[in-house]
Amino acid sequence: MYVAVKGGERAIANAHAWLAEERRGDPGVPELSIAQIREQQRLAVDRVMTEGSLYDPDLAALALKQARGDQVEAIFLLRAYRTTLARFGASLPLETGRMTVRRRVSAIFKDVPGGQVLGPTFDYTHRLLDFTLAANGEPPAAPVAEAPLADTLPPVIDVLNRERLIEAEVVPADEAPPADLTREPLRFPASRAMRLQNLARGDEGFLLALGYSTQRGYGRNHPFAGEIRFGEVTVELEAPELGFAVELGDIELTECQMVNQFAGSKTEPPQFTRGYGTSFGHGERKAMAMALVDRSLRAAELGEEVSSPAQDTEFVLYHSDNVEAQGFVQHLKLPHYVDFQSELTVIRAMRRAAAQTAEAALAEAAE
Amino acid sequence: MNAMTEPVAEDGYNFAFLDEQTKRMIRRAILKAVAIPGHQIPFGSREMPLSYGWGTGGIQVTAAVIGRDDTLKVIDQGADDTTNAVSIRGFFRRMTGVATTERTDQATIVQTRHRIPETRLAEGQVIVYQVPIPEPLRWLEPRETETCKMHGLAEYGAMHVKLYEDIVRYGRIETAYDYPVMVNGRYLMRPSPIPKFDNPKMDRMPALQLFGAGREKRIYAVPPYTSVKSLDFEDHPFEVERWEHCCALCGSNDSFLDEIVVDDSGNRAFVCSDTDYCGERRAQGHQGAGMPAGYGQAAADGAAPGRKGD
Amino acid sequence: MTTTALPGFADAVHDAQGSFRKLLEAMAHPGRIVTVPGPRAVPQGLDPATASLLLTLCDGETPVWLDAAAEAVAGWLAFHTGAPVASATGVAAFAVALAPLQMPALDGFDWGTDEVPEASTTLIVQVKALADDAGWTLRGPGIATQARLSVAGLSQNWCTDRRAMQAAFPRGVDVVFTCGHRVAALPRTTIMES
Numbered sequence: 037m038y039v040a041v042k043g044g045e046r047a048i049a050n051a052h053a054w055l056a057e058e059r060r061g062d063p064g065v066p067e068l069s070i071a072q073i074r075e076q077q078r079l080a081v082d083r084v085m086t087e088g089s090l091y092d093p094d095l096a097a098l099a100l101k102q103a104r105g106d107q108v109e110a111i112f113l114l115r116a117y118r119t120t121l122a123r124f125g126a127s128l129p130l131e132t133g134r135m136t137v138r139r140r141v142s143a144i145f146k147d148v149p150g151g152q153v154l155g156p157t158f159d160y161t162h163r164l165l166d167f168t169l170a171a172n173g174e175p176p177a178a179p180v181a182e183a184p185l186a187d188t189l190p191p192v193i194d195v196l197n198r199e200r201l202i203e204a205e206v207v208p209a210d211e212a213p214p215a216d217l218t219r220e221p222l223r224f225p226a227s228r229a230m231r232l233q234n235l236a237r238g239d240e241g242f243l244l245a246l247g248y249s250t251q252r253g254y255g256r257n258h259p260f261a262g263e264i265r266f267g268e269v270t271v272e273l274e275a276p277e278l279g280f281a282v283e284l285g286d287i288e289l290t291e292c293q294m295v296n297q298f299a300g301s302k303t304e305p306p307q308f309t310r311g312y313g314t315s316f317g318h319g320e321r322k323a324m325a326m327a328l329v330d331r332s333l334r335a336a337e338l339g340e341e342v343s344s345p346a347q348d349t350e351f352v353l354y355h356s357d358n359v360e361a362q363g364f365v366q367h368l369k370l371p372h373y374v375d376f377q378s379e380l381t382v383i384r385a386m387r388r389a390a391a392q393t394a395e396a397a398l399a400e401a402a403e
Numbered sequence: 404m405n406a407m408t409e410p411v412a413e414d415g416y417n418f419a420f421l422d423e424q425t426k427r428m429i430r431r432a433i434l435k436a437v438a439i440p441g442h443q444i445p446f447g448s449r450e451m452p453l454s455y456g457w458g459t460g461g462i463q464v465t466a467a468v469i470g471r472d473d474t475l476k477v478i479d480q481g482a483d484d485t486t487n488a489v490s491i492r493g494f495f496r497r498m499t500g501v502a503t504t505e506r507t508d509q510a511t512i513v514q515t516r517h518r519i520p521e522t523r524l525a526e527g528q529v530i531v532y533q534v535p536i537p538e539p540l541r542w543l544e545p546r547e548t549e550t551c552k553m554h555g556l557a558e559y560g561a562m563h564v565k566l567y568e569d570i571v572r573y574g575r576i577e578t579a580y581d582y583p584v585m586v587n588g589r590y591l592m593r594p595s596p597i598p599k600f601d602n603p604k605m606d607r608m609p610a611l612q613l614f615g616a617g618r619e620k621r622i623y624a625v626p627p628y629t630s631v632k633s634l635d636f637e638d639h640p641f642e643v644e645r646w647e648h649c650c651a652l653c654g655s656n657d658s659f660l661d662e663i664v665v666d667d668s669g670n671r672a673f674v675c676s677d678t679d680y681c682g683e684r685r686a687q688g689h690q691g692a693g694m695p696a697g698y699g700q701a702a703a704d705g706a707a708p709g710r711k712g713d
Numbered sequence: 714m715t716t717t718a719l720p721g722f723a724d725a726v727h728d729a730q731g732s733f734r735k736l737l738e739a740m741a742h743p744g745r746i747v748t749v750p751g752p753r754a755v756p757q758g759l760d761p762a763t764a765s766l767l768l769t770l771c772d773g774e775t776p777v778w779l780d781a782a783a784e785a786v787a788g789w790l791a792f793h794t795g796a797p798v799a800s801a802t803g804v805a806a807f808a809v810a811l812a813p814l815q816m817p818a819l820d821g822f823d824w825g826t827d828e829v830p831e832a833s834t835t836l837i838v839q840v841k842a843l844a845d846d847a848g849w850t851l852r853g854p855g856i857a858t859q860a861r862l863s864v865a866g867l868s869q870n871w872c873t874d875r876r877a878m879q880a881a882f883p884r885g886v887d888v889v890f891t892c893g894h895r896v897a898a899l900p901r902t903t904i905m906e907s
């Protein structure tokens with residue numbers, strides 16, 4: 037029967053059941069718990085929270101479990117859930133200068149106030165597969181420092197700030213609070229606040245490639261890693277009825293301040309400029325790539341030539357979102373046979389016309 | 404009130420999934436879209452539980468419009484039983500509990516991808532198009548900032564040049580679907596990827612036409628009885644596709660036909676893309692030449708073939 | 714009972730949907746008079762249709778301008794919708810006129826721009842009488858051939874201004890008239906003949 041070429045409700049239900057089985061894998065192997073994913077696949081959880089724009093490690097772990105470890109699919113799940121959540125208010129800006137630091141490095145000074153803190157990093161690990169993990173993943177206890185770190189470490193960039201060697205970053209008192217990109221469409225020209233929101237949600241791979249392209253000369257901006265820090269910051273909400281801010285809790289956050297050379301312009305003296313990147317949890321690669329792209333998107337505002345993809349605001353902001361991108365790329369799986377039929381009709385007619393023209397030319401030549 | 408007939412949405416979700424604030428935002432955009440026919444209104448498109456590119460714009464528009472008394476029809480490629488149409492219809496059944504139908508003439512809202520039903524839509528009906536790329540000038544100018552200006556100035560010369568270049572090069576306009584239209588003599592509009600065969604149905608259609616592009620975050624509309632003209636030239640008037648065949652099932656010679664490859668040697672059969680129209684015609688006794696013998700034995704129910712118990 | 718404590722829609726979800734759908738019909742068929750569901754109670758001065766549209770359309774994202782006669786309902790509006798009161802006509806998403814004869818000139822409201830014509834004010838004008846068998850002859854999108862609409866209590870200037878606005882399309886304002894439970898719309902596309 038004709039309907040055999042179409043999918044039906046039963047086909048969809050069966051496909052979903054099969055998917056659920058595949059997700060579980062061999063039932064002889066113990067099932068993963070949400071807590072195991074949250075604790076032992078933490079960086080995957082962090083990425084899902086960052087690009088999912090929702091700080092909830094348990095939900096992100098659940099999304100990863102449901103998505104069979106597919107990060108973009110997990111991000112999609114978390115975002116779709118986020119849509120249904122009511123908004124109670126907007127938190128105060130995070131005071132990352134008051135972060136309880138677990139890692140903080142700067143590449144622009146040999147030593148900085150509070151010291152370089154290497155912390156838990158893959159940097160300097162030799163990327164050799166550790167076969168002991170295959171059998172037993174219990175690590176020996178890490179040594180503990182003799183003296184604890186200071187409660188807070190001053191941002192390295194403040195050193196440059198004091199000397200006015202870096203552009204001041206002052207929020208005008210009359211500036212409206214930034215719009216919420218998940219509630220309002222992107223419009224151009226996009227403010228830096230909107231661009232940063234977009235980049236924070238943007239696909240890590242896309243930003244990594246763009247950031248890398250600036251280093252290879254496609255919109256070079258001479259970056260230095262001014263500071264990368266990772267630790268806990270407190271989220272506070274101002275309650276109008278109380279008249280003061282209340283602490284909602286701590287979240288883990290990574291922040292990157294990139295310092296870039298700037299030759300100066302007609303109105304600005306030569307000085308360093310900034311690129312900023314951040315991510316939930318521990319996401320240095322994302323934060324650094326984001327900082328490079330943030331800076332390259334400031335090319336026009338700083339009077340630099342705009343010639344490369346990473347400097348092209350519309351190009352970057354319209355293509356950074358992996359939930360949008362995966363949907364549109366994969367929608368090609370949907371049937372397009374009506375459009376294809378239209379194309380077939382046109383192509384056949386064009387071929388007929390071309391054949392007739394050729395025949396006529398032949399006949400003319402024969403005469 | 405009779406609880407048995409009252410549509411019931413799934414527990415834990417608002418009626419039609421979207422929260423009321425989101426519905427208000429979309430409703431305001433729809434009203435503006437109707438007041439400025441063919442102009443794209445940016446809106447705060449939400450992240451839906453279905454993928455961008457799979458109808459999220461149409462779904463959000465339908466969700467903002469639909470009420471308990473509505474009867475919903477969902478088609479993809481003209482058919483009610485294509486997988487994505489089934490999936491979207493199932494979503495609204497879960498989230499609203501409203502009645503659904505395959506009958507074009509019984510639907511109050513028709514959500515569609517890639518087709519306009521063959522049965523003429525009537526006043527009072529709403530057709531919601533799923534739109535992948537709303538900007539008609541996008542292939543000519545990738546920048547939103549530029550296309551915005553072009554619409555503001557009604558500067559559409561580039562599109563005419565593009566179409567005329569087709570004529571010079573190929574002797575005809577090679578655009579077969581998503582063929583650009585002028586709305587009310589002012590705005591250039593993409594009709595969504597419907598075949599140009601369907602374009603004439605949009606002109607002065609008695610039903611309200613709403614367009615939703617979720618990923619691109621735009622809504623636009625054509626009010627009833629509004630002029631919708633496919634771009635053309637005096638010496639190359641707009642024309643639609645024609646088939647040398649009739650529908651193998653219902654014998655129709657004026658509907659859009661799907662070409663189906665029926666065997667390994669590449670033989671074809673032609674059937675209506677609009678499954679409701681074809682079915683209604685057959686119910687009225689119309690008959691085509693029939694499908695080739697033995698066609699369509701293969702199952703496609705998504706179950707794992709040969710997997711269980713092997 | 715204070716104004717703010719008056720109840721809103723009996724069913725916030727479905728009454729708003731019903732009201733919107735009727736307004737959409739009115740907007741899609743300029744001049745057509747539709748009936749919208751009203752809230753359970755309305756503050757003094759507001760007709761049920763006016764109150765219904767405000768509950769349906771307004772929230773914290775839509776500054777609403779109120780004419781002097783409507784100022785008394787600011788508390789009710791804020792309580793039920795969270796909409797801020799617009800300080801000037803030019804920055805309002807919606808404007809409510811309960812005394813149409815005294816309302817500011819049309820060009821005092823936001824008409825949007827050629828590129829962003831949707832950034833315009835929508836006027837909700839409460840009138841004493843609406844009829845569709847007399848008055849202006851209307852043509853344009855949404856109208857099969859022609860429609861009639863008669864609106865009581867508008868100044869002659871208003872009609873002149875509204876006709877002059879037609880040349881500015883796509884800039885302009887869309888107008889919704891309310892009367893009792895009834896609503897009729899005059900989007901900017903509609904050509905008003907005398």
Ligand SMILES: [Zn+2]
Pocket residue numbers: 650651652653654655674675680681682684
């Ligand atoms: Zn047929």
